Structures are given as C-alpha cells and as structure tokens.
Amino acid sequence: MRMSKKVAAILTGLTVGAMGQAYAADADSFTDVPKDHWSYEALDYLAREGVIEGMGNDTFQGGRAMSRYEMAAIVAKAMQKGGGNFGDKAVLDKLSAEYAGELDTLKKRVDAHDKDIKELKEKAERFQLHGLARVQMGNDNGLKNDGYGGDYNNRFYMDLEGSLKVNPYMTARFTVEKNARFRDREYLTTQVVKTKDGQAYTVNRTVSGEDRDNVNNDANHNGSISNIWVELALGKNHDWYTNIGRKWNGIGMQNLLLGGQVDGIATYHAIPKGHGWWFSAQYFKPSADWSQTVETLTKNAEGIYEVTDTKRYTNRAPIAGVLDFWGPLGKYMEANVAYARVIQHNLDENDTNSGFYSGAKNFYGIDLKVKPVKDLAITGSFVKSDADVNKPYNTWAQKGHANRDLAVKIEYKGTDINKVGSYGLYAKWVDLGCLADLGHDDEWATREPTGINGVRGWYYGFKCVPWKNVEWETMYANLTENTNNSWAGATTHNRRILRSWLDFHF
Known part of the structure; x- marks a missing residue:
C-alpha cells in the first residue's frame, strides 16, 4: 500500500515521539529539532497543520517516551484535519482502531472540560x-x-x-x-x-x-x-x-x-x-x-x-x-x-x-x-x-x-x-x-x-x-x-x- 506524504508525516511523528533521541535547538517549529534531521520536514508540517503542538515551550522533546494517550491525541487531530481528505484513510482507520480506547477516554475528558468551561x-x-x-x-x-x-x-x-x-x-x-x-x-x-x-x-x-x-x-x-x-x-x-x-x-x-x-x-x-x-x-x-x-x-x-x-x-x-x-x-x-x-x-x-x-x-x-x-x-x-x-x-x-x-x-x-x-x-x-x-x-x-x-x-x-x-x-x-x-x-x-x-x- 502506498502512503501519502501526509500519512507518512503522521507515522514519522509517532515514531520520533517514541524514540529515545535528543536534538539540538535550531528548527523553526521546534527549537530542539535541527533542519538537517531526517524527521524535520514531517514534524514541521504537522506543527504547521496543527496536528502536533510539542511541549508548549517551542520544543518537541523527542527524547521523552510518548504515552499512548499522546499518540491517540495526534491521531485524533489528524482525523479532524479534513476528515478522510487528510492523508490515507485506510491508515488513519487502522490507527483509530488501535487507539480506540484512548480516543474514547480523551473524548470523555474533553466533554467534561467543555462542560466545566461552559458552567464557569x-x-x-x-x-x-x-x-x-x-x-x-x-x-x-x-x-x-x-x-x-x-x-x-x-x-x-x-x-x-x-x-x-x-x-x-x-x-x-x-x-x-x-x-x-x-x-x-x-x-x-x-x-x-x-x-x-x-x-x-x-x-x-x-x-x-x-x-x-x-x-x-x-x-x-x-x-x-x-x-x-x-x-x-x-x-x-x-x-x-x-x-x-x-x-x-x-x-x-x-x-x-x-x-x-x-x-x-x-x-x-x-x-x-x-x-x-x-x-x-x-x-x-x-x-x-x-x-x-x-x-x-x-x-x-x-x-x-x-x-x-x-x-x-x-x-x-x-x-x-x-x-x-x-x-x-x-x-x-x-x-x-x-x-x-x-x-x-x-x-x-x-x-x-x-x-x-x-x-x-x-x-x-x-x-x-x-x-x-x-x-x-x-x-x-x-x-x-x-x-x-x-x-x-x-x-x-x-x-x-x-x-x-x-x-x-x-x-x-x-x-x-x-x-x-x-x-x-x-x-x-x-x-x-x-x-x-x-x-x-x-x-x-x-x-x-x-x-x-x-x-x-x-x-x-x-x-x-x-x-x-x-x-x-x-x-x-x-x-x-x-x-x-x-x-x-x-x-x-x-x-x-x-x-x-x-x-x-x-
């Protein structure tokens, strides 16, 4: 199966997130991802598309182990970016099935937060x-x-x-x-x-x-x-x-x-x-x-x-x-x-x-x-x-x-x-x-x-x-x-x- 560039970027982001490597600060989207790193283009694309956000301080922290909930959040955002038009639908469906439990938990948390915000x-x-x-x-x-x-x-x-x-x-x-x-x-x-x-x-x-x-x-x-x-x-x-x-x-x-x-x-x-x-x-x-x-x-x-x-x-x-x-x-x-x-x-x-x-x-x-x-x-x-x-x-x-x-x-x-x-x-x-x-x-x-x-x-x-x-x-x-x-x-x-x-x- 041939994957589109967008789906490849998603999988790259998941892979980099789970790897135990640290990077020097020098990139546009994340200060700890250099432009000559093999994952730079994919991560920069995902950041600009709003699929990943890093740690909130302009760093990606690729040396930190990624939890299944964080992976599920990335999949959920990718699915929201234009639905089936974003990347290869079959791959996204498989990722969705893999993280179905985590996605359901995240949805409940988001709904609870939305309710609290509305009441406040x-x-x-x-x-x-x-x-x-x-x-x-x-x-x-x-x-x-x-x-x-x-x-x-x-x-x-x-x-x-x-x-x-x-x-x-x-x-x-x-x-x-x-x-x-x-x-x-x-x-x-x-x-x-x-x-x-x-x-x-x-x-x-x-x-x-x-x-x-x-x-x-x-x-x-x-x-x-x-x-x-x-x-x-x-x-x-x-x-x-x-x-x-x-x-x-x-x-x-x-x-x-x-x-x-x-x-x-x-x-x-x-x-x-x-x-x-x-x-x-x-x-x-x-x-x-x-x-x-x-x-x-x-x-x-x-x-x-x-x-x-x-x-x-x-x-x-x-x-x-x-x-x-x-x-x-x-x-x-x-x-x-x-x-x-x-x-x-x-x-x-x-x-x-x-x-x-x-x-x-x-x-x-x-x-x-x-x-x-x-x-x-x-x-x-x-x-x-x-x-x-x-x-x-x-x-x-x-x-x-x-x-x-x-x-x-x-x-x-x-x-x-x-x-x-x-x-x-x-x-x-x-x-x-x-x-x-x-x-x-x-x-x-x-x-x-x-x-x-x-x-x-x-x-x-x-x-x-x-x-x-x-x-x-x-x-x-x-x-x-x-x-x-x-x-x-x-x-x-x-x-x-x-x-x-x-x-x-x-």
Missing part, C-alpha cells in the same frame, strides 16, 4: 460590573448667585453599574454613584436659624469635603446604591423589553420632557411593520420627594416665642403615565413624539400645590434630528405643559414662557471609546422654563443644582479619545438665569461655566 462562563456572565471614573475641574460663577450653592465642577466621580443575570430573559441591575468634591469654598448649605424671640433668618454654612459627600448633603451620589431595577424580556418572542424599579430615565432626544431618577415601570416594543419605529408605555413617579417641618410659634407670658405646634409634610412628586414614539423619517431624519399625563397630583383642597410641577396635567414633547451631510447632525427639541403661571402656587416662577422648553444641538462627528483619535464638536442653544418638564437633571448638571426657574444661552464643547476607553471633554457655557423665590428674591444674572473632565471607562 455562565457563572462569570451572571455578575458583571462596568462604569467610569471621572476627574473633573472647572469654574462656575453661578455658584454664588443661586440659593443652594453646589459644586459639580471640581470633583472625583465614579459611576459603578452592575448586572446580575437571573435567567436568559431577566436581569437585575444596580448603580452606585459617588461624588468626592475637593474644593470646599465652592459649596455652601443654607441653614435656618431662630433667635430667642422666635425670629428666623437664613445663613450660609460651609460644609467640609467629608461631610458634604455623605447622605445628608448628596443623597444620590454618596456611594450607596442609588438605583436598582429589573430588566425583563416578556412576551411570546421575548421582545417586550420592560424595566421595573428605580432608575435614571430620559424621554426625548435631549431628555427635555424627563431626565432624572424615577420609580416605576416602562416597556419598550418595536411597532410591527413600523419601518423601524418603536413605542414605549411608562408609568412612574419621579423619586424627588421631599419633606418639611412647619413650626407654630406662640409668645408666652414673658414675651418669648415658643414652639407650640409642629407639623410634618411629605411632598410627593406626581404619578405620571407616558406614551413615547420614535423612529426614522426617511434616510436622513429621525423623530420622537411623546405625551405625558399626570394621573395623581399632590394638590390640596385649597388648590395649593404641596407637591411638584405647579399643577400641570398634560405635557407634550417633540424632537427632530436631521443629518444633512456626513458627520453633521442637528437636533431640535420642544416641550410644552399646561401649567398656569398665574396660579398662586406658581408665583415663584418667572412669567412668559415658564411652561415651555426649547433646545437645539449641533454635533459634528463623535467619539468612540474603542477608537483612539476619534473626536466630536458640539454647540447647544437652550431656552428652558421651570414648569415644562416632569423632572430634569441635565447632562452637564448646570441646571438642577442651582434651583433656578429659567435659563437661556449657549453651550460649546469638544471631546476626544486620547487613549482607548478614555474620553476627554471640555465644555463652556454662557447663560442667563432667572431666580424668583422666597429666599433670593427676583433676580436675573449671567452665568459662565468652564468645565473639563476625563472619563476612564472600565
């Missing part, structure tokens, strides 16, 4: 962590003009996000956020002080870096679990994607109608035959509840005021239902249309708002994104509510367009954290009232910490990826803000913000 992979996938660490610096002259203070300029920030897989269609998720601010002079807290005769006034107290990062001063960014929710894939085809719990939620392309933490449920589903359109139905309550204590002071016989009654109120944000639709309008345009209805409000019998959102019942939002040329996108967003600025509980709000939000964003290119050197430019103009949305915590944290009731102006920004998984962004804003509240009075001031940060994604 499933366990690893059940719990995953990712997020970002941020180093941020900047300057904000608006901190001295608002009623609260606040510092989102100079800080170390971490967003840690975790997922725990329950089964293929259920995943529990959570987030942990931590702010560590490092410039105390930019943070003030307002404290009410009562004198001996019962008169009250407010003073600004400085707070140390250690204290202001705790739960009392920064409830959502103090290192505790800030959000926890469950993601479900429901329905016969598991294509009704549903969230239940507390999480950050945004509605609209620029999150004008809603951009903040909520408690509730939301489901998302592609519209059948909708040409790429989706819809979402949501039922939630913004988690920005707050409590207050009201004390009644009465003058006693000595002419000194004493606390004679104390009432505590919990002001809960209203419960809302939302329908949201989004999808493409042709090749170069996308749209988002949303409607929200307040289902349960916190107004008392005297039509006094003891909750939030100034009695508004209906909210409407529309977004349009256009890509006129490559790498350029323009997004316009409009939000309107039926809040009445003439109601007594809205006297703190500025008149005019308090129940309307407008924003236009122009973007050129964008970043990809996996692509070093990618970059993006943007400019954004806003005219935001205080009664138009269900809740806001805007992307640059330039609106929420200030307690203002209206903002107008421009943002300009640049971002790039200097290293893989690292994004650098710098933003400048020139804004006009309105303040009209019981502690600061009616004022209008200019606010200029310069902020730069590095995000390290992991």
